[in-house]
Amino acid sequence: MKYQQVYEPRHPLAHPKAGTLFVHRRNLYDHIGEGIHQCNWCGALLTWDGVAYPKLCVDHLYNDTTDNDPDHLVASCHSCNVRRAPHWKGKLSTTDRRVARHFLSQGKACAWIANLLGVSRSTIQKIKSNRSYQRDLIS
Ligand SMILES: [Zn+2]
Numbered sequence: 001m002k003y004q005q006v007y008e009p010r011h012p013l014a015h016p017k018a019g020t021l022f023v024h025r026r027n028l029y030d031h032i033g034e035g036i037h038q039c040n041w042c043g044a045l046l047t048w049d050g051v052a053y054p055k056l057c058v059d060h061l062y063n064d065t066t067d068n069d070p071d072h073l074v075a076s077c078h079s080c081n082v083r084r085a086p087h088w089k090g091k092l093s094t095t096d097r098r099v100a101r102h103f104l105s106q107g108k109a110c111a112w113i114a115n116l117l118g119v120s121r122s123t124i125q126k127i128k129s130n131r132s133y134q135r136d137l138i139s
Pocket of ligand 1: 039
């Protein structure tokens with residue numbers, strides 16, 4: 001799926017020559033503003049221009065690249081964004097497993113977490129029944 005673009009030459013994120021930018025980047029920028037932000041998944045510090053800190057990627061929470069509602073977009077570092085890409089369907093990276101355990105410990109439903117990470121519910125249920133998850137709860 002192609003990302004939607006807009007022509008807004010005066011936007012801070014617009015391409016200096018073409019004057020265009022991606023809708024998802026514009027929407028999240030307008031929502032959270034300039035400055036240093038944290039990766040939603042690992043907490044790494046990020047900036048929009050990638051100068052002082054690594055470049056902020058805009059992650060589609062529900063893996064739908066046409067859904068540019070700012071509430072469905074989060075800041076992400078490059079490696080977390082790549083790990084969450086839809087080609088991971090069915091498999092969970094270490095980071096995703098950590099994310100899943102985090103939300104399980106907060107009492108979120110397996111279906112909700114599965115939707116967030118783009119995997120089947122049984123994948124999350126497996127983590128839930130796993131001992132390492134229960135160990136995380138104690139520590
Ligand atoms: Zn990250």
